[in-house]
Amino acid sequence: MRVLLVEDSDRLRHLIATALRRSGFAVDVACDGMTGLRSAENNDYDVIVLDLMLPALDGLSLLQRLRAAGRESHVLVVTARDTVEDRVRGLEAGADDYLIKPFALEELLARVQALARRRHGAKSPVVAVGDLRVDTSRRSVSRGGRTIDLTAREYALLEYLAVRQGAVVSRTEIEAHIYDDRVEPMSNVVDAAVYALRRKIDVPGAPSLIRTRRGMGYVLSAEPE
């Protein structure tokens, strides 16, 4: 899942981005409203974590312009403004959730995770593909009761395919949602990641859960072809 973090405090931006990346999110950062708006307009983020009091362009204006442009990314407002009026104003401007500083890290991660799930229509934290279980809240994967250890990048790829199970996911989409601006994906980086993931989640002798659609992308499905 790819997240845009728009926060003007250097220290907070660094800490939140670190926490999100370590939790498996691909994170882009922006330190002011205008930069954040440009990033949001140019990329399809699953979640945008947005501070309200921003230089250049305040968070509410950014949100309004984003919604006016038809962008459907889920937005989590993170701000020190705590009055009911502020919260209502933020939600009315198009925010999906509101978190007041200071906040617990786990709560931030859980809210970002929930928003990312909802972006793809999933409400349950556990996504099942056949006997494969992807627990998005605990960030754990198991198949047939056996726990599977994945790297953060592998987990992010599996989670993205799982929430869109049955649908063809292009390499471009995978790159856009799994890799942030800091990584310049090579042409075969997605294929390599899918290959590594197959080796960990597939059961010997059984058909792979991740199928390749030549020229189109990948499909995660337990249904036979």
Added chain:
Amino acid sequence: MRSIRRQLTVRLLVGTLAVALGAELGLFLYLRDELAEQLDVALLAKARALGSMVQVSPDGTLDFELSERAMPEFAQAEHPEYFQVWRADGSVFQRSESLAGGDLPLPPPEPGGHRKRFFDMPAADGRVVRAVATRVRPTPDADAWVPDTPAAAIAPPASPAGAEPPPLTIMLAMDREELDETVAHMGWGLLAIAGGIAGGVTLVVTAVVRRGLAPLRELGEAAARIDSETLAYRFRTDDVPEELKPICLRLNDLLARMEETLVRARRFTADVAHELRTPLAELRLLAEVVLKWPMADAEASARNYGDVLAIARRMEGVVASLLSLVRCQSVDASCNLVTLDLRDVVADAWRGHSSEAGRRALTVDVDVPDGLAVRGDRGMLGSMFGNLFGNAVAYAPAGGRVTCVARAERAPADESRVVLTLENDNPGLGEDDLAHLWEPFWRKDAARSDAEHCGLGLALVKAYVRAMSIGLAVELTRSKKFRITVSFPDTRDDPAARRTTTELSRQDGTGAAAQATLLASASGRAAEPAAVASASGPAARV
């Protein structure tokens, strides 16, 4: 609890009833006495009429002829009206038949010699009767007696024939039961009227007091409904009684002030909370990230501890500024006013900002003549100029210019004052911003992304100048420069100022020049700058 309405009602009732009862009592006594007097007058007239019926014959014998037709009451046995006549020697001369053989006591001689005397006395049947005793002198003819002749002038009864006959004493008594009954009826009537008055007055007073105090009650009820959430309420002043109008106006004024104070306090509290939330969020997040993903390398740990220290310092700065602000704004804020050399104060304050000015490549001109004596608190002045210089350095664009000039000037009323002007480029500031500069936590940058400033500096400066009675003004010049003017009041009458100036001059070895500057400013001439320092960045010095 004391109630104005109750007190007013009770006092009005008591007062009105006391007046009414007093008036009734007075009326009763007056009427009673009037009736008694009328009875006495009637008694006396009848007694005199009886006296006129006593005739003296030429041989000196007395004759009494009662006209039964004119006074039939005396001819009736046991009539409540009767009389008795005594000769001068005290022997009974005549009794009315209505006495029924009874005997009246001879009244003692009247003190002072008056001929008539009224009194009450018990009758034989125990009832009280009203009586009059008077002396008459019988004469041959009816006009012979002189009723009001003093007793001393009356001749003794045993006078020889041909002399004036001795006087007779007549006592006429009348049962006063009728009078007493009339008085009693009158008293009861007046008492009934008093009761009616009391009831009526009670109703009227209660209604009038209730109606009269209704505006006060409504005012009280409206005031009781006001709490911290309804301070926007205002009392009506258009249809209230004149007596309450000043109260309503004053209450409205107080409410407006309280509302403004509360709004300011809430905004201040929200600002404080907001100002502390971001560093708190940083601190918490830093701790949680480190706990969740421990960092093994020493460099990362050192960086984290450095962050913790920086956050703590920032919060400490906010708290220290807040405490200073609260101390300065408190009523009992005290400052130790002493006379100081402005040049030293400015130099000390500038020292903390010169390196930042150099880093930002600012051109700094500081022109503060030596020996300019100003009056102020050393700590407050240092903090004040520190804040002003800090703002100038922080908000002037990189490569811009900061100018600080101080002069002794002649003020109106022939007073001399020291004026310091601090000027810097500040392209982001507009005319509308000037009104907000002194508000705590106000920053032009609504994002508050500047972690070094919390927006309390100029609020502190305002508190300092108030505490020290120093003038302060801000303006945007035509060339869009932000200018702050600090005016120090005259110190010529302050002996400490003269002493300090002398000492400063002696210490600096520039006595003549310094005193010349002060004298020039005191006499109103333009003071020539004693020293002009112009430097860029770190080299800037006063």
